[in-house]
Amino acid sequence: MESILLKGVSAIKEKKITHTIPFGFEPSKTTTGKGTLIYYDTFEHTSDAELDFAAQLAGERAFIRLVLYPLHEETVRRMTKEPVRAYHKRLDQLHEWRREHSSGGAGIIIEGFEGKRKKYTPMDTALRHLTQTYPSPYFVYMSPETANLFASFESFEEWIVKLRLLLPMEPSVLHPRLAEYRGRWDVAST
Numbered sequence: 001m002e003s004i005l006l007k008g009v010s011a012i013k014e015k016k017i018t019h020t021i022p023f024g025f026e027p028s029k030t031t032t033g034k035g036t037l038i039y040y041d042t043f044e045h046t047s048d049a050e051l052d053f054a055a056q057l058a059g060e061r062a063f064i065r066l067v068l069y070p071l072h073e074e075t076v077r078r079m080t081k082e083p084v085r086a087y088h089k090r091l092d093q094l095h096e097w098r099r100e101h102s103s104g105g106a107g108i109i110i111e112g113f114e115g116k117r118k119k120y121t122p123m124d125t126a127l128r129h130l131t132q133t134y135p136s137p138y139f140v141y142m143s144p145e146t147a148n149l150f151a152s153f154e155s156f157e158e159w160i161v162k163l164r165l166l167l168p169m170e171p172s173v174l175h176p177r178l179a180e181y182r183g184r185w186d187v188a189s190t
Contacts, residue, residue, distance in 0.1 A: 144171035151175035
C-alpha cells in the first residue's frame with residue numbers, strides 16, 4: 001500500500017512545470033476602459049439629452065462605469081435650499097431613462113446609497129462610499145454651481161487630488177479654490 005502512495009506522490013511532483021517571467025513583466029489588462037465617471041446631481045431638471053451626453057462622454061472617454069448618483073431631498077435642502085421632487089420619483093425617472101437607453105444600460109449604474117440612508121449625506125461620505133465601491137481613476141461630472149459649492153467645503157483640497165472634475169460648461173463665477181486647482185477640472189466636450 002505504501003508503494004502505491006509513494007508512486008502517486010512522485011507522479012504529482014513530476015508534473016510540476018516551472019515558468020520563467022522576465023523582470024518587469026505585467027500581465028495584460030482584460031478591460032480596455034478606465035475608471036469611473038460619477039454623475040453627482042439632483043437630477044431634478046436633468047433632461048434625457050443631458051443623460052445621453054453623459055453616457056456618450058463615458059463611452060468616448062472609455063470609462064468602465066457611469067454611476068448616476070442622485071441626491072436625497074434632505075441633502076439638497078441642506079446644500080442648496082432648492083426645492084426638489086421626492087427622491088423615489090427622480091430615481092424612477094433615471095431607471096426609465098436607463099431602460100430606454102439604446103445600449104441597454106451596460107456599464108450604467110444608478111447608485112442608491114442616499115436612498116438607503118434616507119437623510120442628509122455629506123459630500124465627503126458620498127465620495128468615500130463611491131471611491132471604495134468603484135474602480136479608479138475617478139471623474140466627477142457635476143454642474144458649475146455644484147462645483148463652486150464643492151470648492152467651498154473644507155475637504156475640497158483633500159478630495160481634488162484624488163479625483164478630477166468634469167463640468168458641462170465653464171462657471172460664470174469661479175470659486176478661488178477652483179481657480180487654484182484649474183489643472184484638476186475640465187469642461188466636458190465630446
